[in-house]
Amino acid sequence: xxxxxxxVITGFGLKLGADIYKxxxxxxxxxxxxxxxxxxxxxxxxxxxRRSDDEDDDASDDDEVAPE
Numbered sequence: 001x002x003x004x005x006x007x008v009i010t011g012f013g014l015k016l017g018a019d020i021y022k023x024x025x026x027x028x029x030x031x032x033x034x035x036x037x038x039x040x041x042x043x044x045x046x047x048x049x050r051r052s053d054d055e056d057d058d059a060s061d062d063d064e065v066a067p068e
Contacts, residue, residue, distance in 0.1 A: 025031055
């Protein structure tokens with residue numbers, strides 16, 4: 001039980017530290033174009049566009065007619 005309590009407190013401390021770090025960097029103007037949140041959104045949009053391209057390729061394969 002004590003280990004669980006320590007894990008929860010440690011997780012809370014890490015999260016609080018990360019939030020303070022983000023606030024300070026935004027306040028002092030140290031933000032860059034490569035922020036973690038922006039990168040995750042960009043990666044997700046690329047994955048979606050790749051998936052739609054694959055679906056388009058599959059659709060063009062259906063139009064082909066097999067020789068008789």
